[in-house]
Amino acid sequence: QDIALRDQEGVILAILSVSDRWTPDKAREAEKVFGADDDAHPAVNYLHNSAGPVYLGGAITGIQQPVHYDFKMRRDTPNELRAYFRKLGWRRIVAFQTRNPLHRAHQELTFRAAKEAQANLLIHPVVGLTKPGDVDHFTRVRCYEAVLDKYPAATTTMSLLNLAMRMAGPREAVWHGLIRRNHGCTHMIVGRDHAGPGKNSAGEDFYGPYDAQELFRKHQDEIGIEMVDFKHMVYVQERAQYEAADEVADGATVLNISGTELRRRLREGLEIPEWFSFPEVVDQLRRRYPPRAQQGFTVFFTGLSGSGKSTIANALMVKLMEMGGRPVTLLDGDIVRKNLSSELGFSKEHRDLNIRRIGYVASEITKNGGIAICAPIAPYATTRRAVREDVETFGAFVEVHIATSLEECERRDRKGLYQLAREGKIKEFTGISDPYNIPENPELRVDTENAEVDHCAHQVLLKLEQMGLVAG
Template sequence: MNNHAQNLLVHFRHAEEIKAESLSYKSVNLSPRQLFDLELLLSRAYYPLTGYLGRDDFEAVLGSMRLADGTPWPMPVSLDVPAPLGESLTPGDKLALRDQEGFMLAAMTVAEVWPADPVREARAIFDVQDIASHPGARAHVRQTAPFRVSGAVVGLSLPPHVDFPEMRRGPAEVQAVLQQRGWRKVLGCQSDALLHCRHKAMLRQAATDAGASVLLLRAVGDAMAEGAGHFAGIRCARIFADAFPKNLLLLNLLPLPLRTAGPRQALFEALVQKNHGCTHSLVGGRHADPMPPDAPPLYPVGQAQRLVADFADETGIAMVPETPMDYVEEKAQYMPRAQVGPGMTVKHIDAAEFRRRLEFDLDIPDWFTLPEVVAELRAVFPPRSRQGFTLFMTGLSGAGKSTLAKILYVKFMELRTRPVTLLDGDIVRRHLSSELTFTKEHRNLNIARIGFVASEITKNGGIAICAPIAPYASSRNEARSLVAPHGGFVEIHMATPLATCEQRDRKGLYAKARAGIVKGVTGIDDPYEIPEHPEITLDTTNLAPGEAAQEVLLYLEREGYLA
């Protein structure tokens, strides 16, 4: 198939032939991240690529943001696979690319196989030496499988999407709409964040400066994994788009989650926008920077704009700088920051304050965001007093976790405001993790299971009371990351000292550990990593169970979870 085809999908009759042949192929089930890359390859959003990059192209992209032949391309699009599969593949092999359910989407002819080097790759992609300092770099290292595979790809089907199909146009479809509307100049803008009135003013200003209409590409992830936030975000984007004249802005969904790779990502987005028919690309001063707006940037301000502008002659897409806008009370409108004069009153609400107002059901002014956006968010994300939440207790055996959990269970049942579920450590071990041992790997898996169940309870407006030992910070953090998108997560460190826990020793666990009868007991011959920033810390040495429960209830009341 040539580079100028509308996509890399074969005719359906040829697809049936490939499926029949694929019985002899090796196969791999792609992760959500890999499915996004495959979809954009097949749809030609990644033009001129016709498959996964070979080693020479991969290294050239890392080093110079160009393919080996000099063509600008800043992001290494590659397929990483598990070790057993990578070790078994040889050039010429056919590889079936399948979704999570095993449905075959594409076939790949293997050209090269080589070991991945995720740390070196992350340092190049994200332009950092300290991997821990960059969330995108950390994710790259954590998610990358041991081997990389290159080769041409032929598509049988795009990954299916049930949600919002009318907004999931491929590049060719987008270009057809742009031509139908007579848009000769098109400004590309990509975002996965909520857009408010400031963004509306900024987009209008940028469109005016470029003399262009706007293609707003809403970057989206996996609907099933992201849950209510995914759907609310897209509905809010549609409300935002509807606030523009129809001949000024077109909204389209793009399965390309932001990597926060700074200038390199800005150039990558510009090329993807070019492949959708854009002539201009909107680039922020801190484009794709992982640091929050009120923190020092990781990348120099303006570097992304300079990079996209430097490549403009080769890429054919012009850079339009984002104009910072402020709301001026005296003018009752947004103005370019450079035009705000002395004595003018600038009003601002940052993301944290906006989230606080939603959580506590406080007023959100119309000058900040569209009332319809607020209504959508309030419907999907109720205030804390009506949210689900998780109480996650952690501490040594005998610290008082189970006793406190049972008291709180009774208190919440008496309040009758939400469904309540008790996930005590012993109960979970008996019913959910009976096959697991007490190795570090299995302990982490046990906490991951607890976190998943708690996230489902929280998502559906309930209270999950979790009381495992949870000795390792990494697994506690994972549990938080599972729950926090859906409601409150309150970590309670039961800081009762080991000496007190040994005196209690209701299960005889410590005595057996001291006698050498059992091994791997937390606090004796297995470490307990003390939580660094728990919401609540309780030492039950001199604190009665009822008093400890009252401390928790008072915290929940102060934080708005109990009306």
């Protein structure tokens, strides 16, 4: 059987001639590929909650390359890049894999790596799927282009790699090495915790800091590409320059700005010193990440039917509109059901689809600098997490759990829905015949029992002020 593989617009890119069909053991796959069956890992979360239940395998016949309308002059196939290297007479090429903007420390370490290897440098950033929350590739590429002319002339080039990262640490480092070898590179810089996804459910790193380097070094002869260590560069104040951390003299003043601190300074509109980054890069980042009080964000209410979500959401909307400054959109559960999801029922599949639609609209509102207020029941934790990831690509996601008890919700029920559910006349009713996953770590939990609506809405507003999303 042949299956057409299409892009998002329906254009056929390739044909899969199916020769294998099987049901995977996803837990085993997670352990073997990613080292842990832990949903805190973005790829494991995708594996369990987005990937299909059946796998297909077979030979692929290419029809055409995917079409990209952005940065066309920066996109090369392996053959095109190899031909470019031959044209320039480059025989030794160091590849630098990155999914983050380049700052002065990165420019210094990549230049040093190429110099030590007596090679030219290829900046080879990934512009496909990366880690949730990463800087979008449009902003990153503009940052890379701003840094290119900081290298000595005719030593460095850049090409974009359309690749979906799996954040698989050591195994991904080896995979990246194979890809760069195919693109004509002879060396590759492998960093500390290369392609690491961050912390696991226990708050510990998924991989050791040098696991990727050790596995890469073990297989580099087989791959046919040599590893170059990623040196940790720090700024030495007395010398007004960057040095490798292990080369700094005793007593020297070392300056550094972490990624968390950089994001804080961008969020609060604070100075970012020139010793840390190039002004052109900072300008691009400020365009993408204005001060938090000017960014779009989403307030996502969740709770049982009758808990008070819609009422509080309406009150919050009015308060935010009174303050002005940004457009405010209310995506209430009933409104969305009527206008966006009228064809959907209340099965788990349809509930998930309804919430994902709300999340998509909220992410677009957030991306364009508005405020989205969502008030669905949203009973499933995995779906709420997916919506959070969608929104946090563009701005803050504020989950508000309206923690009204089931007993109180039943007492308030003017439509008699809970009674009908208990009598079995309404199927799959949240809290009765279908579960509600209580949020474990919402930004705010509100108890509405014996509390006025205005007080509850004000609690949310105070939280937004505390987070810097609205001016006090």
